[in-house]
Every structure is written in structure tokens, then in C-alpha cells.
Amino acid sequence: MYPADLSYRMPPEWARHERTLISWPVQASMCYPEDYARVCRGYAEIIRAVAEFEAVTVLVNSADIEGVTARFPERRIEILPLEHNDAWLRDNGPTFLIGEDGKRAGVNWRFNAWGEKYAPWDLDDQVAPQVLQYFGCRQFDAPLILEGGSIHVDGEGTLLTTEECLLNVNRNRGLSKREVEAHLTAFLNIRKVVWLKRGLSGDETDGHIDNIACFAAPGKVLMQVCDDPEDENYSVTQENRRILQNETDARGRKLELIPIQQPPALSEDGRRLTLSYLNAYLVNGGLILPLFGGSAAATDDLAARVFAQTFPGRRLRAVDGMTVIREGGNVHCLTQQMPASGDSDGERAAINRVESRRQGRVGAWDNEGSGSEWREAK
DSSP states (O other): OOGGGGTOBOOOTTSOEEEEEEEOOOGGGOSSGGGHHHHHHHHHHHHHHHHTTSEEEEEEOGGGHHHHHHHOOOTTEEEEEOOOSOSOHHHHSOEEEEOTTSOEEEEEEEOOHHHHTSSOOTTGGGHHHHHHHHTTOEEEEEEEEOOGGGOEEOSSSEEEEEHHHHTOHHHHTTOOHHHHHHHHHHHHOOSEEEEEOOOOTTOTTSSOGGGTEEEEETTEEEEEEOOOTTSHHHHHHHHHHHHHHTOBOTTSOBOEEEEEEOOOOOEETTEEOOOOTTSOEEETTEEEEEEOOGGGHHHHHHHHHHHHHHSTTSEEEEEETTSSGGGTOOHHHHEEEEEOOTTOOHHHHHHHHHHHHHTTOOEEEEOSTTOOEEEEOO
């Protein structure tokens, strides 16, 4: 049976989280390995920013465990040994689901490193099932190649994505749009897919939605816009706006569009960097917002104002958006939310795990559902 048959669904990002998961950078897989120290500082800033609002579990390769553990003494930050090739957990991690009974499950999508762009990806393709096993979540294996950054949902049956990504021959060759929609419906329990055409210029993910548009609430869509006809993103964002203006959601509502002006174009080594304010991340009671500084100071201020007006009950937490962007992503790309379950106290369990590891206690986890408890070895 599929998740939808069992009344599981993917909740929206603004639903309460139990924690956020993040993978630690792997120098060998970086586009610019000489930037490793800087990228690690950027990840550490984002991890600590998220931890101001909720528990964080950091997936770390065995070779880096000692150093990363020493870096994060905070009780809200858990270190989980788990081998991975690359550090974009939004894309190779599981998509968490919630059932009507409040219990969690997860989708294990197939992963091929953004259309086989970065080998090897064998470890990354095994991250999702290991995470689901660790947290005791029921696992649903999907035949679709899909990265988490390619989808956004409103929690009421509507999903946003792009044709450039999900219909790309380097992902799901031979599958029609209708077949892709059928998989999304079966595994995420959505009723309508809103298809945009293309993503931003320079985006090596082939048009991930989390750089161009996202739901702010049911019926409300934030979208990054460009008003310069000479910019490659002008035609992209104008087309996206036309599509969204003429669309309705799964409940038949016209979509309210909230534009956010893109930052000024910036290129390095002849390649345009994919700067996007929409690569922000909603956390419990807050929003982690990448800002870019320099020539983007004015649009940084505009973006912060738009987000503050759109999410008045959340505290904005700005982070340096330039520290990791050369590697191809930003805050949303490296995070993955685990929704809160209806029958657990997950943050307490996470803190207990952190303390147990630091005290060198040996044992095993009882992860039935999500009420994790430490069973100390006799």
C-alpha cells in the first residue's frame, strides 16, 4: 500500500518540528575543497541558528566525529554517525510524513546526485533509509528519483515543482507528467501539482523550486522576481508569475503572490551563483534567512521586511548567505525538517541521547514510533 492509502501526508514546513537534520560537509565532494574551513564555519552558524529554535541532529562521517562533537557542546545539538558522500540533506534525506494517528513515517526517494552530476553518490542514496531506521519511522520506498528541494507543499493538497527538474531525462527518463503526478499523489497524499517551467539561471540542480517559489500559507506563494529585462532570470520569473497568477490550489483558491526582489547577479569563475532569499528555512517560532551583504544590502533589507510582514509571529534569524553558496546551495538545501509527532517528546529524547553519548554510556535505542528511549546495556 502507498502512504496515501494509509492516510499519511507530507505536512507543510510551517507545521511544528520535532527537530531539524543537517549533514556535515565532506571535503572530498566539494566543488571548492580549498574552502572547506569556511564552509564548515557556515554550516556551524546555520546549525547554531536553528538550535536557537529547536533540536538539531547533525549527520557526521566517522572520520569527522571527534572534531564535530568537540565543536558543538550545546545540549540541543545531537551528533549522529552516518556515512554520506555530500552534505545536502534536503535532497538525499527522507521526506517525513504524518499519519492521522500522529505517528511519523518517511519516503525513501531514489537519489542520483542531481542527474548523475557528482559521483559517487552510493552513500547518499542510503542516507534516507538509515535515518528512518534510526528514528524508528515506517519506510515507504518510492521508484521516483526526487530531491527534497524540488518540491514544496501547502499541507492542504497542493504541491509546487518545476518541469525542468522532475521531468528531466537525467532524473526520470520515460515517465510522463501524469505518471510523475501519480507517484507524488500516492506517496505525499497531495491532490494537485502546480508546475512551473524553469528554475533560476546558474542553478545546477536543474530548477529546484526552493530557489524560486514556496508556500507561505495555504493559498499564498512567495516568489523571487527579477525586473531587469537584461537579466536571464527576467524571463524565468515573469513566466513563473504568469503561471501562478492563472493557477488555483487543490481547494480551488486563486493564489495570492508575494514577490521578493532577487539580489544583484553575482558570478565567480564564470558561473552565476544561485542567490535566493527563498532558500530560507522555517523553524519553530522563527525563520532562518540567508542574507548576502555587499551589493545586495538593499535587497537584503527588502527581503527581511517582506518575510517579517509575511510571518509576523516568527523571529527572523539572519545568517551569512555567502559562506556556502559557492558549493551550490544555501540554508534550505542543507536542512531537513522532522515534523513533530502526536505521541512523543522528541526534544527531551534528543537531549538524553546527547548526554548519554558524551558520558560514554553504551546501550541501544528503543525507537518504536518516535518516543525514543535509551536502554542502557546491562
